[in-house]
Amino acid sequence: MKTKKKIVFIKTFVLLLAFVGCTNDLNILPEDENTFLADDFYNSEESYKQGLAGVYGNLALTSSQGPGSSNISGLDAGTSQYGRGFWNLQELTTDEVKWSWENDPGLRELNRNTWTSENVILRGFFGRCMTQVAFVNEYLRQTSEEVLNKRGVSNNLKNEIVVFRAEARFLRALAYYHMMDLFGKAGFITENDPVGAYQSPEYNRAQLFQYIESELLAIISNLKEPLQNEYARVDKAAAWMLLAKIYLNAEVYINEDKYAKCIEYCEKFETAGYTLANNYLDNFKADNNENNARNEIIFPIVSDGIVTQNYGPTTVMINGQVGSLEQNGNNFGVNAGGWGGALRVTRQFSETMLNGNYNSDDRNTIISTNRPIEITDIGNNGTGYIITKWSNKTSTGTNGASTEIVDTDFPMFRLADVYLMYAEAFLRGGGGTENKAITYINQLRTRANNNNSISASDLNLNFILNERLVELHWEGHRRQDLIRFNKYTGGNYNWSWKGNSVSGIPIGNNRKVFPIPSASLAANPNLTQNSGY
Template structure:
């Protein structure tokens, strides 16, 4: 539903220039000077912060057809849409039928440094960094308590974008509010250097963030910062070659015991048009079908997962299906026999579809996913009665993920947690999934392989799978195969360098400090 902070955007008509030409920290272009706007309307500071939040899900400043980054299709330029594509289409959880503009390469895991979607994701990440940097410059020295809260959130959002850069690209340009604006070539930071920076930023701002549950809806509080640093530590062995599971458990234990968040009783309700009512979602990317329209975010996820011939779009609260994304047979197999399994998270549409993915250009080759809907828990359609844009918020961080992260960190040998708590947390998710204790497991079954599969069953299509498969050593190579991995129907080995995306050619050509990632 509508993110309250987004209301500040309209009052501040600021359009931030992109970083795709190599200028990673350009000044915003404004009709007046920013100083004039801020002098006339102090609330504009909140509008500036709102722009940083909204840029994770919206495509531009004004309408669904306008984009802040250079892209042939405005709708396809959304930050979370591109992040989702790389986290899902490159894995067993999703296949895209369209294949246009470079999407085929995601299905096949054979993209190049010239891939359009690689560039758009990179540009989006650095647009977020540029906007956060600009906000921090403009608010430097202001002692007002609310502005200080805004600054802490801007630093959090910059850390979030930089975490995506660490995870996706590894060795990247680095720029902060203290660097020159304009004609400036940012230095290249190694993955380890950027990891250390993000870690230190989060350690500084965690005690400064608002207490759990005290911030406006869809704004980050201390729990969101706990989640982000936990994710940084959980993946540290991939990022810097050093296990940091004990450090992850420090903050995951805080989330489990002190966050005030709680599991949503009905799993499906987490992905409906009124999921803003849930106390499980720690940090949503908020959508509103009337006031924050774009063809990214959950509008994309819902429409692109629906067929007009085998499904009824009105059952999903939208006016039509785009027949783009569905899942693979390998992912369906994680649930076993769908008729007897009893796991209510298996939200597949099978009628008119075959399980196999023989032809990934045919939408009915693969089961459709019926997880996200623009329908409320009471069955009402979202606020946009045309059915074009949705109200369903994207759950970037939620409590169930923290439960599974806690269990994984314990099983991997982290200290500061315990096996009995880990088992209880996993079984709480299983009891919700099965409606009783019939799906519960014992401690002997709580293995890393089980946890990876359970993360798939619990978190599919929420933008986690690529990072998870890499952490478990199953993204590249031939240890785990799924349809069209490596560009073959049965799946084939993929080169290890594919765990990182290439630095886009557009930035390599304008920043002499950059070095292409190996393999590209």
């Protein structure tokens, strides 16, 4: 169950979803009719925090009318949810998981790596990212020094708003980071552009990288210290984490080696107060905002069965991992049948778990009984193994508040990834020490009750890629990891249904990025299509 403190903050998410200028990057508009004038809204000191909550709310909610509606017109609510779109693109397109119900718009193409610029999931996530940018831009306009002076805001509140603005700028940088990673480009717009200026210039990966890096470096001093902010709000550690992520992937993004910078920002966590949860699976339970995972999760997307209802990634995963044969949803605090076996893992995923000294590892939650390992027909939900990683039960065994929409927050960033990034950046020549890299890996294994500790002879990049799958599966990292290890496109590594083949076939290098949605191209003539689409 969620703490009262968290509920009070996230309730205000709903208030500001209507409060933004037109978000028609895709010729899509907010559908909510309860819009109001800025000066009327910002008539109290509390309203500035509420405004910030509205910006955060775009990560979790799809409208102020509940989980079944979207404030982006023309898109299904689930399709347009930020975390779900992110998860679909980073996971369904890889060897980690497949979605059984391929009649659902856009998902067949993701399962089989055959997407086009007409894919509705791509359109939904691109639109949601641009909506996030629009929300931040409007909040920054309403909290500029000039506007605050005009409203007679007190100096004490101005100082507090400095922190609020830094958090909002992080959320905008995060949205641009996701577009840089997934699409390789974006229409670039800030608070300095006039409201309604949607035909924004195109920024390529190099430009986005430079902007994200400079923006994060500029705001760090104004963010609260690690673990000193309210839960689910940004602090310095979130900015360190995002910097470490862009530096780890810099060779992909800008063809430059920045592994030493990745090490530098990973090392900042040594004295930040973050610690691994005692129990690996506590990170993925209904009370992960307050159990011992609280000090491992660096930045989450929140979910709550009553207050912040959404069909986001954790609701999808918990209901989707329920086996069609096993009917085991009650074990996870949802209905026994869940979503009818919507999600299963590929043979390659299962073989990594079964063949890599993970038999007694808490991170290996595979159920294989009475199931063939290979998914020979995606529509046959009785084939392929399933997992039991996520849960709508608390660490003490209590069910969440609802039996479908879950209380479990999605840990976008957590400390275990810092340890794995450090080890990888060390192996790629970024500095650091071998002893620390080995220690970090063994701490993760010990926490998972895996007694097979490693030594220097075990530490290599292939090992790191496998260990990342075992530790971080279904957390939205796999596509990015496979690309960085040169195993996503081409034929270096094939998995079930890669390239629309049961056994997997090579796919073109153009699929290292997704196409710009055709609706976005139509709305903004400054955008250009990615090569190969």
